Amino acid sequence: MPGNISRPGESATGRVLAILSAFDDRHRALPLAELASRAELPLSTAHRLAAALVRGGALARRADGRYAVGRLIWELGLLAPAQTGLRQAAEPFLHDIYGATLATVHLAVRDGDQVLYLDRLAGHASVPVVSRVGSTLPLHCTGVGKVLLxxxxxxxxxxxLASLPRITPFTITRPAMLLEQLARVRRDGYATTVEEMTLGACSVAVPIRRGPDVVAALGIVVPSLARDRRRLATALLVAAQGISRTLDGSGR
Structure with a gap:
């Protein structure tokens, strides 16, 4: 029930946690009234706390006035043991791939129904992409996303599959066609995209496993796959195996 009548004596910490807990994978940006309702706080209290959290970087206020999780929360999240262990295990392999190709290299995990980018290496010679560390993109039209999906x-x-928005003219929007591709990913061990997220950008991606489970994806973005598809897939698979061995041996 909106308002804090259902939680008399709520501490300041509890109210802040209620604000932050109002966000989830289906509510990534909230207007103030909905934020207050989901946090079960009076509008004035939600406004005051949200403003303080924006000043501290825990929330961000968008141009349309809606609130979203801020950079501070993302940075703190990266300190969690699971994410820290994965990024640390993958870091040297990402640098090796980038050094050999000068292409954009991605490390990503699934975040609900989207792909979340944990790390990215790119330079002036890399194909321009829309991804950034901490951002999320659709699963169905990114290489790392297809692996995770x-x-x-x-x-x-x-x-x-119930909603496949078209991002470019080449985005796969037919469920049957995407299902065929996903079956091929599981069979061949890697996924590809051809200008499905960004025009002029193609990608190859492979799974990273911990034991039998796929816990992340490793991908590379290049201007064309006409000649280098197999070579890139092989290089990524070797790197992914190295990351998996590091994870399995770390005990994390």
């Missing part, structure tokens, strides 16, 4: 639970695939 191919190995996601059935209910996640069903939700994603």
């Amino acid at each position: 191919a190995h996601a639970p059935d209910e996640v695939r069903s939700r994603v």
Whole structure:
């Protein structure tokens, strides 16, 4: 019930946590009234706390007035043992691939029905891409996203297949065609995209496993796959195996 009547004596810390907990994978940006309702706080209290959290970087206020999770929360999240271990394990392999190709290299995980970019290496010679560390993009039209979608639970695939927005003229929007591609990803061990997220950008991506489970994806973005598809896929698979060995041996 809106308002804090249902939680008399709520501490300041509890109210702040209620504000932050109002966000989830289906509510990534909230107007103040909805934020207050979901946090079960009076509008004035939500406004005051949200303003303080924006000043501290825990929330961000968008141009349309809606609130979203801020950079501070993302940076703190990266300190969690699981994410820290994955990024640390992958870092030297990302640098090796980038050094050999000068192409954009991605490390990503699934965040609900989207792909979340944990790390990215790019330079002046790399193909321009829209991804950035901490950003999310659709699963169905990114290389790393297709890898993660191919190995996601059935209910996640069903939700994603129910809505396949067209990002470029080359985005796969037919569920049957995407399902065929996902089956091929599981069979061949890698995914590809051809200008499906960004015109002029193609990608190859492979799964990173910890034990039998796919926990992340490793990808590279290049201008064309006409000649180097197999070579890039092989290089990524070797790197992914190295990351997996590091994860399996770390005990994290």
